[in-house]
Amino acid sequence: MTLPTEILQHLNEQLNRELYAQYLYLVMASYFYEKDLPGFGHFFLRQSKEEGEHAMRLFRYLMEKGASFQPLPIEIPPKNYESPLACFEMAYEYEKKVTLSYYNLLKKARDLGEYDVEEFLLWYIREQREEESLMQGWVARLRLANGEGPALLLLDREAAAYAQSEEEE
Numbered sequence: 001m002t003l004p005t006e007i008l009q010h011l012n013e014q015l016n017r018e019l020y021a022q023y024l025y026l027v028m029a030s031y032f033y034e035k036d037l038p039g040f041g042h043f044f045l046r047q048s049k050e051e052g053e054h055a056m057r058l059f060r061y062l063m064e065k066g067a068s069f070q071p072l073p074i075e076i077p078p079k080n081y082e083s084p085l086a087c088f089e090m091a092y093e094y095e096k097k098v099t100l101s102y103y104n105l106l107k108k109a110r111d112l113g114e115y116d117v118e119e120f121l122l123w124y125i126r127e128q129r130e131e132e133s134l135m136q137g138w139v140a141r142l143r144l145a146n147g148e149g150p151a152l153l154l155l156d157r158e159a160a161a162y163a164q165s166e167e168e169e
């Protein structure tokens with residue numbers, strides 16, 4: 001069954017949001033590598049890769065449905081952050097924004113009786129819950145660290161271990 005135009009447009013926009021997240025996290029990774037905090041750098045590099053996979057999942061769905069992929073411009077993410085905390089706060093805000101956009105699309109799919117789209121989107125709803133919680137946790141720990149060197153170095157090591165363990169899964 002062909003997808004209604006507004007759903008198709010929204011799916012393409014979601015794909016663009018995922019590509020932006022991939023780009024944003026790549027920039028964030030570079031911010032941390034350049035600050036000699038490679039654990040956080042590794043963390044964002046991994047997140048970036050994951051966002052790229054989310055985009056591909058949407059792409060494959062469009063192809064599976066015989067729908068058209070619409071390339072859209074990808075914004076340039078900000079490169080400089082006031083602090084590691086400010087960087088994570090921005091990542092957390094972005095995840096919340098993405099979650100809301102999936103909720104809106106899910107509502108649209110339900111209203112139009114597009115059950116296949118609805119079923120497809122539930123994976124993203126769960127994924128967003130995990131990602132919001134992940135970013136929220138880092139924001140909380142970085143607030144506790146209060147910009148102090150030794151605490152930041154400890155968290156950097158923790159971020160490296162997290163990224164490593166996710167890669168091994």
Ligand code: OFO
Binds near residue numbers: 018050094127128131
């Ligand atoms: Fe793609 O999961 Fe976040 O944005």
